[in-house]
Amino acid sequence: MGRYVIRRLLQMIPVFFGATLLIFLMVNVMGDPIAGLCGDRACDPATAAQLKKEFGLDKPVWQQYLIYMGNVFTGDFGTAFNGQPVTELMASAFPVTIRLTIVAIFFEIVIGISLGVLTGLKRGRPVDTGVLLLTLVVLSIPTFVTGLLVQLLLGVKWGWIKPAVSPEAPFNELIVPGLVLASVSLAYVTRLTRTSIAENKRADYVRTAVAKGLPRRRVVTRHLLRNSLIPVVTFIGADVGALMGGAIVTERIFNIHGVGYQLYQGIVRQNTQTVVGFVTVLVLVFLLANLLVDLLYAVLDPRIRYA
């Protein structure tokens, strides 16, 4: 097990360098960011040159990358164009997005798995058909439509929530945005769990457990669910990274000053330091989440542990 973890951690190194290099190149392909800083008029050349020097944009890209990576290892992610260190932006953005992700994952697990188990056990019954239809509807509506609709109904028409989340973004204000963010994944989790449960319901070990006279609840949670969760856990694990990076739409709609918002600003202003910094951290989150998923396999299914 220990060796397995170490091997996985080592694998992260090339992925980390490859991903950051790609992002670095992609942002640089978009051209000179200083041109956008002066608005609809040209920067005067002397100031532009001075700014380029300050942000290290006057060097060739490969040198910029090396300097950047060197700085990253000392914890210096550079400076955004508005004069704030990127680490400061991260310190304000990541906690907010992590809270939002926790809310979203919580809904995925609680609602998604419960509905999945329910429909999986009652396959073909009206409740199953109903939930399947519902998930189909959720899957086919883009997040921004759900988000704007929910915001309009709950926020403006009925006044249940505030349409915009405050800068501190406490948990209670993130419930609705979290649900919106989770909606699509939630539908997937429901369907995945349903299929898996329905499949395993006919498995020998379930029949044995029932024959032993175990209570139904214990059969379902201990035997059936535990074995059916492996694909679901894989999905949710990968989703942690996807939710954190992909919250741009939800964060924009609900005025959440999180990672998505900072990334959007960085891209629009073509701020290499912000974009690369945030993406670097997101890559790490993604890798760690995947590692965690693989470790969870071992917990769920002891056979994998010894593989």
Add this chain to the structure above:
Amino acid sequence: MRGATHAKWAALATAVALAATACGGGGDSGGGGAGGTVSSSWGDPQNPLEPANTNEVQGGKVLSMIFRGLKQYDPKTGAANNMLAEKIETTDSTNFTITLKDGWTFSNGEKVTAKSFVDAWNYGAHLKNNQKNAYFFGYIEGYSQVHPDKGEPTAATMSGLKVVDDKTFTVKLSQKFSTFPDTLGYAAFAPLPQAFYDDHAGWLSKPVGNGPYTVDSYAKGSQMVLKKWDAYPGADKAQNGGITLKVYTDNNTAYTDLTAGNLDLVDDVPASQLKNVSADLGDRYINTPAGIIQTLSFPFYDPAWNKPGQEKLRTGLSMAIDREQITETIFQKTRTPAQDWTSPVLGADGGFKDICGSSCVYNPTEAKKLVAEGGGIPGGTMKISYNADTGSHKEWVDAVCNSINRALGNNKACVGNPIGTFADYRNQVTQSKLDGPFRAGWQMDYPLIQNFLQPLYYTGASSNDGKYTNPEFDKLVNQANAETDTTKAVGLFQQAETVLKNDMGAIPLWYQNGSAGYSDRVENVMLNPFSVPVYDQIKVK
């Protein structure tokens, strides 16, 4: 074990339910009357907040609240009135003597003296300080020593600035510029306290100025709380207790928050909401002209677009654009069809006049004729370039192209050419890489006709992106700048504008209005000619 699991789920469910009910809180708590505070939408300023480094409207809002300069532009007429200046005197339009009024201080107690101005201007002009508005000081003698085009600065201060005593300083310009005093209301010319130089980082995190408001707290990227400064010595004291500027990720969300009653003021109604705005807000919607004009520039640097006789082609294209219809259907009348190259906020005295005449009126038959006489569109198809990331330019560029194609009876005459980001777009513009017309917008720095013409169309000027050049135009601008009589100067600028019209150096499209909406908690809301709300005049009911 099983019982415990039950309890856990029950606890979680209760927690969720509790949290869910807790989030339906009420509206803002600020009290009414003169002490009430106003909440307003805000965008994250792009640059650090320094007077000479702020070139966009979001940072400009804050500066308009915490700074007062030598002059102040009247929010209604745009006229430059003395604020801190007692008098500004000149006999030759080159040497100016500026005398300050008594009794002005910064909110930290420091006195505003002649030195506060001279030091601030020298700071703003100096190359090593990276100030994006440095070129504002370009008329002052000695600018090229502190801000050379290439290489290191050879002086620390500009030789044209001299402190005479605490209340007086002199300015020497490197060229005649009769309307120079009227430019001094711009934020870049604001005075700075000693604290700015002593603790620069500290000042940036909580700016100190001499305006009617002081910064109470500033959480970068999320909100700034401004309080009324009770000891403010000026006549335009704040009529409310303070302003809270809230950063919104999207102006649609700000608008939604306004309609839900959580926000008092939105100064940028999103295009998609313009249809609903009358129904939502009624007469709490403001739509007034601002000093902003949008034009189509031509790539005069490209030989294909710089042939003799092509002024007919350009005039023909101008006449092929149905401005009335586009401003009405796409912009819901938040734009006004252009009749010249300036802006209505200047007023007739300031130089606003229907100079373009029939050349800016939709006339498909004449348009088709002129385009043909002008040699047709180079290459048969022209691409109008614009940035696709902000400003919803796609809709109107497509509409302009449709209008041109319809007028010319040729579906391939014009297409839009979207460019991904604003930075990339500006990049291609400044490097003269575009081979067709491109969108251009100009927001005035100060309400002067000079500001609409010289930076944009004078040979080699800083924002002359299309590289338009005409010696006759340059000559008239120089004459106008040398003219001490304002009326005569304006007349000369209008003559220069006529030269521009005959060349059709750029197609004027429309003037942009400022659009804002406010809640029923506040009143007396207006936008100044820069389309920034006049915050200090807002009253809380």
